[in-house]
Amino acid sequence: MIEVDELTKRYGRTTAVDRLSFRAEPGAVTGFLGPNGAGKSTTMRALLGLDRPDGGRAHVLGGPYTRFRYPLRRVGALLDAGALDPGRSPRAHLHWLARSNRIPRAKADQALEWAGIAGAADRRAGGLSLGMRQRLGVAAALMGDPEVLVLDEPVNGLDPDGVRWMRELLRAQAADGRTVLLSSHLMGEVSQTADRLVVVARGGLVADTSVRALVEGSEGVLVRSPRPGDLARVLAGRGAGVEPGADGALTVTGMDVREVGEAAASAGIPLHGSAPVGISLEEAYMRLTADAGEAAR
Ligand SMILES: Nc1ncnc2c1ncn2[C@@H]1O[C@H](COP(=O)(O)OP(=O)(O)OP(=O)(O)O)[C@@H](O)[C@H]1O
Numbered sequence: 001m002i003e004v005d006e007l008t009k010r011y012g013r014t015t016a017v018d019r020l021s022f023r024a025e026p027g028a029v030t031g032f033l034g035p036n037g038a039g040k041s042t043t044m045r046a047l048l049g050l051d052r053p054d055g056g057r058a059h060v061l062g063g064p065y066t067r068f069r070y071p072l073r074r075v076g077a078l079l080d081a082g083a084l085d086p087g088r089s090p091r092a093h094l095h096w097l098a099r100s101n102r103i104p105r106a107k108a109d110q111a112l113e114w115a116g117i118a119g120a121a122d123r124r125a126g127g128l129s130l131g132m133r134q135r136l137g138v139a140a141a142l143m144g145d146p147e148v149l150v151l152d153e154p155v156n157g158l159d160p161d162g163v164r165w166m167r168e169l170l171r172a173q174a175a176d177g178r179t180v181l182l183s184s185h186l187m188g189e190v191s192q193t194a195d196r197l198v199v200v201a202r203g204g205l206v207a208d209t210s211v212r213a214l215v216e217g218s219e220g221v222l223v224r225s226p227r228p229g230d231l232a233r234v235l236a237g238r239g240a241g242v243e244p245g246a247d248g249a250l251t252v253t254g255m256d257v258r259e260v261g262e263a264a265a266s267a268g269i270p271l272h273g274s275a276p277v278g279i280s281l282e283e284a285y286m287r288l289t290a291d292a293g294e295a296a297r
Contacts (some may be wrong), residue, residue, distance in 0.1 A: 001023065001024070001025060001058075001060075001061060001062065001148075002023065002024035002030075002047065002058075002059070002060050002148065002150070002179055002208065003023055003058075003059045003060075003062075004020055004023070004043060004046075004047070004056070004057075005021050005056050005057050005058075005059075005172055006019045006020070006021055006055060006056030006057075006119060006149040007019070007020045007021070007043060007046060007055070007056040007057065008020075008054045008055035008056050008187055009039075009042050009046060009051060009054055010054050010171075011068035012049070012061050013040055013276035014038045014070065014119075015041040015044075015203050016042040016158070016203055017042050017046070017053075017203045017262070018039075018202070018204045019055070019056065020039065020043060020056075020200065020203065020204060020205055021056075021205065022205060022208050023244070024179050024180070024196075024200045024294065025179060025196075026147070026177050026178060026179045026182045027174055027177050027178075027179075028174050028179070028180070028195040028196060029170050029171065029173075029174045029180040029182055029193050029194045029195055029196075030179075030181050030182070030194060030195070030196045030197075030198060031183075031184065031193065031194030031196065031197045031198070031201045032044075032181055032182060032183040032184075032198050032200070033183070033184055033185070033187060033190050033197055033198065033238055033285065034045055034183075034185065034198070034199060034200035034201050034206075035077055035185055035201060035289050036185055036287065037202075038185075038201050038202065038203065038289075039202045039203040039204075040152065040183040040185075040200060041079065041152055041183070041203070042203075043200075044056065044077075044079060044150055044181070045066060045079065045181065046058040046151060047059075047060055047150055047181075048065050048075070048077050048079065049064060049066035050079075050187055051089060055245055060074075060075055060139065060148055060150075061074060061075070061148060070101040070102050070103075070144070070253075071101065071102040071245075072097060072098075072103060072140070072141075072143070072144035072146065073102070073103065073144040073145070073146060074102055074144075074146050074147060074148065075146050075147070075148045076140075076141030076142050076146040076149045076150070077141055077142070077149070077151070078134070078138055078147070078150075078151045078152060078154050079150075079152045080152070081216050084125040084128075085125065086124060086125055086126025086127075086131065087126065088123060088125050088162075089121060089122045089123060089124060089125060090109070090117055090120060090121045090122075090123070090125055090128070090132075090136045090139075091109070091112060091121040091122055092108075093136070093237060094108035094111060094112060094136075094139060094140055095128070096207045098143060098144075101138050102144055103144045107143045107144070107145075107184050108109045108139075108143050109142070110135065110144060111139035111140070111143035112136075112139055112207075114139075114274065115135040115136065115138055115139035116135055116162075116165070117132055117135045117136055117139065118144075120132055123197075129156045129157065130156065130157030131157045131159060131162050133157070134154055134155070134156065134157055134158055134162070135158075135162070135209070138151070138154060138156070138166070140214075140232055143263055145176075146178070146227075146271055147178055148178065148179065148180075148181075149167040149173060149178060149179070149180045149182075150171070150180040150181050151170075151180070151181070151182050151183070152183045153183055154182065154186070155184070155189060159269055163189075166193075167192060167193045169172060171193065172184060172192055174195070174230065181192060182186040183191055187281050187282050187285040188281070188282060189212050191268075191281050193268070194211060195210065195211070196208070196209070196210055196211075197209055197210070197211060197212065197214060199285065199288055199289065200278075201288070201289040205290050206288045208291060208295050211281070213286075214216065214281065214284050218251040219276050219277065219278055219292035220251050220276070220277050221247075221250055221252045221253075221255060221256065221260050221276055221277065222249055222250070222252075222274065222275050222277045223249065223250050223252055223260055223264075223271060223273070223274040223275075224248065224249045224272040224273045224274070224278075225248075225250075225266045225269055225270060225271050225272060226270060226272065227270070228244065228248050228249075228250055228270050230267070230269050231250060231264055231267075231271075232250055232268050234263055234264070234267045234269065235250070235255065235260065235263055236264050238255070238259075238263055239254060240252050240253065240255045240260075240263075241254050241287075242265075246267055251277065253287070255275050256276070257275070257276055260274055261274060267274055
């Protein structure tokens, strides 16, 4: 279980995380989604005791991460796959981590095997590709059989096989009852793996929802009228989101078909047709984060 409560972190005049609260539960993959600079890495660093919050708290398994004597046996993390001694081999790196966390060496060797990097295990880490370093980072995160996984953009640099491997791995970890927090700035990537989505923008929460609810809640109405400009003003005046299309049709969000029809009728504007339309997940995400972008920081 991960619990973030009113977490705030500032860097000088930048508020990287602004009173953010969410939970990630055992048995599920929680996607932690937001555009570049939204505050995802900062939140994860606070969770792992690498950054001190200015307010609130970020707890893992009921308390701060820093209390664990052998943290890799409780929480596996991948924050920065580049954070490796370039002169050390992957095997030496894992053996060193295993020793400091009292994890048997054999576990480290097994992790190299199933992460698909056993062939490169004795090369210099400095010569590894980004994808291989990600695999090594995941091996390090998992070799202690932790209950919680915290992974910052783990598919960066992975090829399509690697992306599928990661997806299946994280699903299996959640199915075993572990808590998995997975960050990304790409909706397409996370929506295929995550059960729930925590969406942040500019340091704050913009949505905490299931993938399914996000799609369902993002339906709009496509409407045609001989007076699209007048109709757009009326609908916007009632709080709807209105986007004109190239062919004079309007896409309306925040109202259903009946509400659009009634608003048009009461303003005396004829309609030539209206129908509900689904919006892609990517589109829903763009809208969520664009709205938050307008809020003053
Ligand atoms: N050490 C730091 N010093 C100063 N500013 C920082 C520092 N770390 C992060 N920031 C700022 O805090 C904000 C949030 O950054 P953060 O890296 O947490 O975002 P992110 O959501 O992880 O982005 P990305 O998807 O690009 O990794 C940004 O404005 C960033 O410039």
